[in-house]
Amino acid sequence: MPHDHGHAHIDPKSGDRRVSIAIWANALLTVAQIVGGILSGSLALIADALHNFSDMASLVIAFAARKISRRPADARMTFGYGRIEIVAALINYTTLILIGFYLIYEGGMRFIDPPQVNGWTVVILGGVALVVDTLTAVLTYSMQKGSVNIRALFLHNLSDALASVAVIIGGSLILLYDMRWVDPAITILIALYILYLAFTEIGGVMRTLMLGSPPEIDTDAVIAAMSEVEGVAEVHHVHFWQMQEHEAALDTHVVVEPEAWNRLETVKRDIKHVLDKQFGIHHSTLEFEHTDHAHQHADTYGHG
Numbered sequence: 001m002p003h004d005h006g007h008a009h010i011d012p013k014s015g016d017r018r019v020s021i022a023i024w025a026n027a028l029l030t031v032a033q034i035v036g037g038i039l040s041g042s043l044a045l046i047a048d049a050l051h052n053f054s055d056m057a058s059l060v061i062a063f064a065a066r067k068i069s070r071r072p073a074d075a076r077m078t079f080g081y082g083r084i085e086i087v088a089a090l091i092n093y094t095t096l097i098l099i100g101f102y103l104i105y106e107g108g109m110r111f112i113d114p115p116q117v118n119g120w121t122v123v124i125l126g127g128v129a130l131v132v133d134t135l136t137a138v139l140t141y142s143m144q145k146g147s148v149n150i151r152a153l154f155l156h157n158l159s160d161a162l163a164s165v166a167v168i169i170g171g172s173l174i175l176l177y178d179m180r181w182v183d184p185a186i187t188i189l190i191a192l193y194i195l196y197l198a199f200t201e202i203g204g205v206m207r208t209l210m211l212g213s214p215p216e217i218d219t220d221a222v223i224a225a226m227s228e229v230e231g232v233a234e235v236h237h238v239h240f241w242q243m244q245e246h247e248a249a250l251d252t253h254v255v256v257e258p259e260a261w262n263r264l265e266t267v268k269r270d271i272k273h274v275l276d277k278q279f280g281i282h283h284s285t286l287e288f289e290h291t292d293h294a295h296q297h298a299d300t301y302g303h304g
Contacts (some may be wrong), residue, residue, distance in 0.1 A: 019063045022136040022157075026056040029132045036125040040118035043110050043187050045125060045167060050099055058092040062150060069244075082244030089205045092152040096198035103191035110184035122171030122183075126164050133161035155197050163190040213240035214248040217279055222250070223300065225274050231260025231267045233291050236298040243283060250275065251285035255294040264288055 033049030036042075065088035073080040137157040140150055170186040173179045204215070213219050219240055226235050234255040243249045260267055268286055275281040289295065 016063065016066065018139040019059055019066070022139050023056060023059040023063065025132045025136060026053075026059060029129055030056055033125055033129060036121050040121035042118070042122045042167075042171070042183055043106060045122050050103070057095065058088075058152060061088045061091055062152070064088075079243050082247070083209075086205055086208050086244075089152040090202070090209065093198045093202040093205060096194050097202070100191045100195035100198065103187055103194070107184040107187035107191065110187070111181065119171045119175035122174065123168055126167035126171055130161060130164035130168065133157050133164055137161055152201065155201060159190075159193055159197050162193065166190060208242050211239075211241040214242050217248055217281070219301075222275070222279050222281070225278055226252070226254070226271050229267065229270045229274060231257050231263065232271070233257045234294065236295065236300055237287075237303060238301050247283065248279075248281045249283040249285075250281050251287070253287045253289055253295065253298070255289045255291055258291055261290055 030049050030053045033045055034053075037046035037049055062085075065085045068084045069080075069082045071077075071081040137154060137160075140154045140157060166186045166189060170182045173182045207215065217240065219238070222240075223235050223238060226232060232254055236253050236255070238250065238252040240248065240250050254267070254271065256264065256267060268288075271286060272284055275284050
């Protein structure tokens with residue numbers, strides 16, 4: 001059955017404005033947190049700043065990707081530019097993974113010799129960060145349902161908001177009990193959470209870039225439905241992929257029974273109707289073969 005993505009139909013200009021606001025908010029917050037982290041000696045604050053910096057870079061990449069993705073298809077990019085958003089998401093998740101491993105390393109070093117930390121600076125800047133992160137997450141929430149690119153940003157900011165809560169708790173414990181080991185401990189927890197989010201989401205992005213079948217489509221059911229169309233003897237050499245994030249495509253060889261060969265257009269129309277109405281596949285390329293000249297022992301999938 002067609003997959004309902006629950007897209008949020010937001011005017012492109014309005015969406016661009018939201019991303020622009022988020023970029024500036026994260027840029028200012030990053031500078032404040034880095035300065036505050038250096039002055040206070042808090043690695044957790046710097047960790048949160050680096051995470052926010054990655055968010056800002058991700059927002060810039062996403063903003064550019066949104067603009068580029070709207071270009072129409074041309075001679076160089078015959079499928080259009082929509083996949084640039086998938087590439088942007090891959091860059092953003094890869095950045096998250098690198099930052100996560102770096103923070104684990106730095107946090108481990110701080111465990112050996114926990115430095116003095118100014119708890120008040122940590123708590124105040126952590127509170128400011130929480131406000132900005134929550135604002136950015138709210139701005140991107142309704143947009144992320146229909147875009148893996150914006151979903152990567154939303155997860156960045158959601159994890160930032162949770163990290164800011166952890167930073168505030170850590171600063172409070174330092175103020176109350178001088179528990180300096182809490183700062184690197186929170187840093188490592190933030191890093192582990194970042195890695196969890198990134199590794200959970202990056203698989204789908206890589207699947208799309210590797211021309212994997214759309215995960216929401218039962219490919220065997222599609223083939224069975226095509227085979228049941230009147231006049232179709234067999235279907236083989238089937239390829240499913242995603243032209244863009246929400247545009248499933250198919251190309252295949254269709255073996256047609258002899259008595260149906262003189263009405264190929266009708267067979268083609270019936271197959272495309274099934275693909276469109278039952279599975280939401282609007283782009284399909286069909287190569288027809290007469291049973292007398294069909295590939296013998298052909299694989300169902302691929303070119304074998």
